[in-house]
Amino acid sequence: MSALWIAVAVWLGAWALNVWLAGQPLSRRGFGRALVPLIFGATVLVLWEGLVRGLGVAPVILPAPSAIAAKISTSMPVLWQDFAQTILRGAIPGFLIGCGAAFLTAIAIDRSPFLQRGLLPIGNFVAALPIVGLAPILVMWFGFDWQSKAAVVVVMVFFPMLVNIVAGLQASERMQRDLMATWGASYWQSLIKLRLPAAMPFVFNGLKIASTLALIGAIVAEFFGSPIYGMGFRISTEVGRLGLDMVWAEIAVAALAGSAFYGLIALIERWVTFWHPSQRH
């Protein structure tokens, strides 16, 4: 049990440290901003380790973080192969195609209020549907390799993106559009110089949602048939083999990839929409 109590003590100590840190001016910028969440994350891991060791939880139920870290370090090639298959070949192409298609569709129906009024409610509705359920069907259509995974991702990201872009294109104000008109701007000039930039906060909102959906879609689709590598494949087979350390290693990779993807989009957003109030500090 002593491991458990040590872990609890570390937790309390780290929490006190965080309370102190949060009150310091240091924690408001740069490195300090990252420090507090990092300490918090580390204490969760310590507590987890302590719980597993202190209570003697079997590794086939919940492996300790140290065991997972050891597994990650010894299975880098496998993890990389799975990452390449699921993220690089499944999620990212699907994400790009889906977002691109949504963008083109939004532009295509931009001039037709009739189509917009017809497509928007349907798009809104479909965006709220459990599209995940389509995964087995798309695997049947597009085969077991990455194409079907990308297809699932395309369908999952398309509608949330479409809805956000169409909403974004309507975000510019009447006054601003009138101003463009008085300058004699053509449709395309007004689109590129005013309406698209004005739509960007919405577009990035959609991209952020789509980035998490893309990962879920690519992994779920692998449950319904896949080659013998890929993150979803590994997770579903290793559960059967009781290789739980491997399962958690894949989860860690997924979390890392997901956060990096999300972070990248947030970074680009800050750069593109620097003018928006939400980016002011």
Added chain:
Amino acid sequence: MSRALPVLTVLAGIVAIWYAAAVWMNAKWVYDQAERAGQQVTWAEVIPQTMNQTRPLLPPSHQVGAELWKGLFGQAVTSKRSLVYHGYVTFKGTMTGFGLGIIVGVLLAMAIVRFRVMDQSVMPWAIISQTIPIVALAPMIITLSSQLGISGRDVPKAIIAAYLSFFPVLVSMVKGLRAPDQMQLDLLKTYSASQTETFLKLRLPASMPYFFASLKVAVAASLVGTIVGELPTGAIEGLGARMLIGSQFGEPLIMWAALFAAAILAGLLIVTVGLVERLARRRMGVPA
């Protein structure tokens, strides 16, 4: 009418594309079968044969509609073959997860707004939590909850649903609780209001529009979570389980019908939440 017409036009377009795709996709099977039987088929013979296969690649809409009708109205709603029954099971899971998600989201948001340390430690991890694909965690959640002495699959299902639905509530509530501006906060200070009073009389009411706006997103997320929870984890009851069985036993019609039943359920949930939102806004005096 002017609102319905565009929607109906687009819907008609979708159905037309659907039929065309069904003919195109199912035709291959007809040709293969003819080839195995050593026969030749013409286009005119192929088309009717693509409309009524037992395991079509893409069932045409009338087949799905018939199966859906049979599932919804073909038997008593208490029957295990009734989609109403399975929809209800999924609905229950969704609501439990939704409720749990709201509670967790609101409590976390309150703590985050109140304590700086919570804001800095927990908020980044809340975002990261959403980038972890829940499907990867689902089997872990099930074993861990059975280890904790929770039997049955309802609780893990609800946890999965709550995991997806707490986030929109959290984000909106943090925004909403911080919505009052400095002037308003200063005013309460001149009244020498305590922290609790400021919270109850200013922050909480100010956050309500944000709260209701997040519910629509949260309920949809909760439904996705429930179906994901039912899909791979002990296919027993619910729409997700039917999709899985449909896939496993090569009954695409069952799968499609379950998918559309889920769509109907999603529609009902969103409309209901929308109504609640409108009622609440009206009571609070916000023009709807």
Added chain:
Amino acid sequence: MKRLITAAFLAAAASGASAEDVKLQLKWVTQAQFAGYYVAKDKGFYEEEGLNVTILPGGPDIAPTQVIAGGGADVVVEWMPAALAAREKGLPLVNIAQPFKSSGMMLTCLKETGIKEPKDFADKTLGVWFFGNEYPFLSWMSQLGFKTDGSPGGVTVLKQGFNVDPLLQKQAACISTMTYNEYWQVIDAGISPDDLVTFKYEDQGVATLEDGLYVLEDRLADPAFQETMVKFVRASMKGWKYAEENPDEAAMIVLENDQTGAQTEAHQKRMMGEVAKLTAGSNGALDPADYERTVATLLAGGSDPVISKAPEGAWTHMITDKALAN
């Protein structure tokens, strides 16, 4: 919060099932593959023994071995390769009964791909189930000398989902099927048996033992648990024999217990007929010769063997001896 978790962990460890409550975790969803247990429950065979049995259906993400490790079940239906692999991973599972005498697993191929015998697999795509079911396949391929990494001259392996679509859509030349389930789905889909070539694992000499009953070794030391298991196995075997003799009735009982309501009578009746062929010849006791063959097959499992050494104490006749004595 932390104390709560601790308390919950301790409570879970301390409680356990009361003497005559038995929780059985199935390997897959409710279907005639598990008819014996449903019949025993429905016909009151368990009740006659004074048992209160709860049958937990499985699913794609449920590993019975993990459920029993987590205390979610007292006894599980599992295939021997997965059980032995778990044993080597430190989860001491013991086979207490083996209702399935023969293996129902086979590879089903389309004749048009030109496959006539196992050596024709070279450079073809083969569908395999994973989740612990891939071991017999891998060991067979290694005996045939085929690499499974997709390199030229080897075979390309595809993780098959839960249905036969890869064969129907021609994404794979062969897929794994069970004699009692997926094979008939191929037939139902309109492909005649003449267009198919099948290779039964049983005929290829690489069959491994399928559905057996497994419990945790340390619990087996408890005489009270032993007694419960004796009753359980006795009643279960009675259920199996009843199911063999009355396949149609057994299928209907399974259908009654299918909570998804998506299974069909035709599927289940046929499955029951095929399953009965596999359970025939087993009185419940494990045949040590079958066990030895399973271990030999698994040890031959190529570069990444399932088990690295012959397990010890992985089965016992202790329960079946008592259960079948009277």
